Amino acid sequence: MSYRTRLSLLILLDSIIVSTAIFIASWVVYPFTSVINMNAIIISAIALLLFHHLFAFIYKLYNKVWSYASVGELVAIVQAVTFSVLAAGIVMYLFNDYALYRRALVVTWMLHIILIGGSRFVWRIFRDRYIKQNRNQKRTLIVGAGSAGAMIARQLRNEQQNTELSPVAFVDDDVHKQKMQLFNLPVAGGVQDIPTVVEELDIEHIVIAIPSLQNGELEKIVAFSNKTKAKVQMIPKIEDLMTGRVSVSNLKNVEVEDLLGREPVKLDIDAISEYVTDSTVMVTGAGGSIGSEICRQIMKFTPKKIVLVGHGEFSIYTIDMELKQQYGDADIEIVPVIADVQDRERIFEVVNTHSPAIIYHAAAHKHVPLMEYNPHEAVKNNIIGTKNVSEAADTFGINTFVLVSTDKAVNPTNVMGATKRVAEMVIQDLASRSKTKFVAVRFGNVLGSRGSVIPLFKKQIEQGGPVTVTDPEMTRYFMTIPEASRLVVQAGTLAKGGEIFVLDMGEPVKIVDLARNLIKLSGYSEEEIPIQFSGIRPGEKMFEELLGEDEVHPGEVYEKIYVGRTMQVDKQLFLDLIDSFEGYDKTELKEKLMAIVFMEKTYMSVKGS
Numbered sequence: 001m002s003y004r005t006r007l008s009l010l011i012l013l014d015s016i017i018v019s020t021a022i023f024i025a026s027w028v029v030y031p032f033t034s035v036i037n038m039n040a041i042i043i044s045a046i047a048l049l050l051f052h053h054l055f056a057f058i059y060k061l062y063n064k065v066w067s068y069a070s071v072g073e074l075v076a077i078v079q080a081v082t083f084s085v086l087a088a089g090i091v092m093y094l095f096n097d098y099a100l101y102r103r104a105l106v107v108t109w110m111l112h113i114i115l116i117g118g119s120r121f122v123w124r125i126f127r128d129r130y131i132k133q134n135r136n137q138k139r140t141l142i143v144g145a146g147s148a149g150a151m152i153a154r155q156l157r158n159e160q161q162n163t164e165l166s167p168v169a170f171v172d173d174d175v176h177k178q179k180m181q182l183f184n185l186p187v188a189g190g191v192q193d194i195p196t197v198v199e200e201l202d203i204e205h206i207v208i209a210i211p212s213l214q215n216g217e218l219e220k221i222v223a224f225s226n227k228t229k230a231k232v233q234m235i236p237k238i239e240d241l242m243t244g245r246v247s248v249s250n251l252k253n254v255e256v257e258d259l260l261g262r263e264p265v266k267l268d269i270d271a272i273s274e275y276v277t278d279s280t281v282m283v284t285g286a287g288g289s290i291g292s293e294i295c296r297q298i299m300k301f302t303p304k305k306i307v308l309v310g311h312g313e314f315s316i317y318t319i320d321m322e323l324k325q326q327y328g329d330a331d332i333e334i335v336p337v338i339a340d341v342q343d344r345e346r347i348f349e350v351v352n353t354h355s356p357a358i359i360y361h362a363a364a365h366k367h368v369p370l371m372e373y374n375p376h377e378a379v380k381n382n383i384i385g386t387k388n389v390s391e392a393a394d395t396f397g398i399n400t401f402v403l404v405s406t407d408k409a410v411n412p413t414n415v416m417g418a419t420k421r422v423a424e425m426v427i428q429d430l431a432s433r434s435k436t437k438f439v440a441v442r443f444g445n446v447l448g449s450r451g452s453v454i455p456l457f458k459k460q461i462e463q464g465g466p467v468t469v470t471d472p473e474m475t476r477y478f479m480t481i482p483e484a485s486r487l488v489v490q491a492g493t494l495a496k497g498g499e500i501f502v503l504d505m506g507e508p509v510k511i512v513d514l515a516r517n518l519i520k521l522s523g524y525s526e527e528e529i530p531i532q533f534s535g536i537r538p539g540e541k542m543f544e545e546l547l548g549e550d551e552v553h554p555g556e557v558y559e560k561i562y563v564g565r566t567m568q569v570d571k572q573l574f575l576d577l578i579d580s581f582e583g584y585d586k587t588e589l590k591e592k593l594m595a596i597v598f599m600e601k602t603y604m605s606v607k608g609s
Helices: 003-029 038-058 071-095 102-134 147-158 191-200 217-225 238-242 269-276 289-299 313-327 344-354 368-373 375-395 415-431 453-462 481-494 511-521 572-583 586-608
Strands: 138-143 165-171 205-208 231-234 280-284 305-310 333-338 358-361 400-406 437-443 445-447 467-469 478-480 500-503 531-533 556-558 561-564
Touching: 003 038, 003 102, 038 071, 038 102, 071 102, 138 147, 138 191, 147 165, 165 191, 191 217, 205 217, 217 231, 269 481, 280 289, 280 344, 289 305, 289 313, 289 358, 289 481, 305 313, 305 344, 313 333, 344 375, 358 375, 358 481, 368 375, 368 415, 375 400, 375 415, 375 572, 375 586, 400 415, 400 481, 415 437, 415 572, 415 586, 437 481, 453 467, 453 511, 467 511, 478 481, 481 500, 481 561, 511 531, 572 586
Parallel strands: 138 165, 138 205, 205 231, 280 305, 280 358, 305 333, 358 400, 400 437, 437 500, 445 478, 467 531
Antiparallel strands: 500 561, 556 561
């Protein structure tokens, strides 16, 4: 219906109601009497009609979408009707020898509100109850009957033409809300009742509408939801809502990252601002998963310049364009640099040219099975690359150097872990004799990063399975990309020199449980997407550690951040390897790496005795 047609129909409908209401009211109040001056009633009716349309336009009664009408629209009707009846009463008083039919005007006021308001709201009732039933919508259960749940219910009802979800009921653990109704929808029980409610009400879709879930609560809700066949979604996290990046109606699928079961790391904003704001920052591996997120975190603190160093042209182009698009209005110089950390001369040139105050070294080969087959490349990138960048930092007097390391560097059984441990040895050696503060940050497995298990599982699920898991008992520590990057940034503020920082990542997670959750959250059962155990791959461990026994330092240095003891290193161990590694075959090189790590532990034991 066009706006002109709609406006004409509303004006015609109101005119009929307004013109007849005062006559009906007069007959109701003064039936079968001749005390009424009919001329005054007719004049009052004309005045009422004119004043009603005047106030209707003032309060925009003809510009409202009445299918979505609520309390605000009802208030506008009351205001327009009240002022039009008062104005008509004044006209009646003047043209009726200063007599006023008060009761007739009160009844007229009531009839206007009932008939005008009713004519608007009847369309909404018709739309909600009948048009909706004719559409093939999915019956939806909302978890959480608080303000967010109410907003979701109202949004879904108001957007019925544009959404496939139809709210049917709520569940909430607040016993005071259970058995109550919200938007005419029952609060049918608590979280533990989800399987029963889904079965009884034939629910096809579950929406988790609690933006500020505490530790482990989401995992509990998802566990009960996974006992049903309903699809599960959730509203965005509270920090995304507070920053205005998304609205409460932007539903998202529950990701495995959401089920880590711990609060995110909180940054010491003042400390980071003090050493990042207005400084020049350099990030190697800036196009990678961790490196690019470090760049995003750093940009929030307004550095003077950020130098994006990477070997891959496209990845550096991508992060460069992203940062310039998002922070183009900020006075931050963004410098993309194509350089290989293995190219010593080029790295020294870059550091000398830009003189960064802080270097975050995230460039590395990290894929365990691939490095087992390519140990020489692991040595060149992870050890020699680290040596080049760290020695450039030392040579040019950089304030802080932060190495991104891994939990696989603890008692390593694979090439990747061993090369990262040797990289730590390189910076720990420099830390003992340099004015630059050298520190390392160890991560567990980073969910969603390139080469991590989650993208692999998702691809296998998309292809119809099976999902391959190495061993049913294998466990890993997990963290998200933002968590990992925040830890790197925070470590720079805590650095004194030689430390190894680690994050309290909670309890290790079984890989098979991760796979099961991902299958269910993707909308499948294990019958549809089976799990297949493939056996442990070369170099893999059943479980990982974050600190070795000789590195443990009790107590947190910052919330959820621990630090290993500063250690002395025999640099001749890794210098000999660097000089001769190209002469070894793959097997010999791995043996040499393991021997270095073992000799380092022996050396430390001898030094400590």
